[in-house]
Amino acid sequence: MTLTESFIVRRDAGEPGPWQVLAGGARTAGSVMFGEARLPARSTGPGLHIHTREDEAAYVISGVLTFVVGDRRFEASAGELVWLPRQVPHTFANLGDEPVWAFGVTTPAGLEGMFEDQRAYFAGLQGAPDPDRIREIGARYGVRSLGPPISLE
Template sequence: MTHTPGKVVTRDDVEPVRWMGEEGRFLLRGEDTGGLYSFFEVTTSPGGGPPLHIHEAEDEAFYVIEGRYSIVLGDEEHDAPAGRLVYGPRGVPHKFRNVSDGPSKLLVVATPGGVEGFFEGLSDLMAKGVPPSPPDMIELAARYHVEGLEQVGPPPGVRPGTRP
């Protein structure tokens, strides 16, 4: 077992990272936890959220702290107001969408740790002004060891076969 020193983090001291209508603050990174998990806050704009996707090697827990989300987990859609937690185990298709009129916020625990590199890379791709293609996202996931990331549906609010 890897031992790491403790850490105290103040949310506002963590620089936000922006990607595809979302903003994340990585409060505990993989290197802070010996690779065990990452802990971060995600703020999602109204209607925003990731497309339906699968992680083959990562588990995620989503705890809503502000606003309201619709969270799809497998074949079921769940209403997720503030105070609700939804656990997305590896291998289960999932997505979330902010269904509030304003920004909504989640706390996310992802295991194993290290997913923050993927989002920082996605932010860099987005800075080029063109949404990354699914192959770009798969390559980025492989680079940061987000194992088996597979997009299986369009982003929220986008019909299959069209681009946002």
């Protein structure tokens, strides 16, 4: 890896799914993970969950994301940052008619392993995903599932 490669990351347009890790612990000495989410109009995010090991922040670049953080439900528009502390239940969804683009930061790094494991599971999947298998993958990284995603209704 050249010095430039260690500092510049470009999104792989062919990457499946709404979340892409831009730089994880291997590039940040384990201190932080950077990523982005692109959610089409009227699409759910993850089920309600908590992180036991890391804090997150989501900065909305375009569109409007609906969040549930703890016992609060609210919308965050372009230019707004949402703090998602560890041990606090949270989820999000794009309930609007426009796509959403958001930038995420997770500290410390390490959660990128969960996304890699999920991607590998989905790549070999035939049929519907097994919710227990998805929970199992998350649990290995300290992510605990608590409930369903935000309803699109």
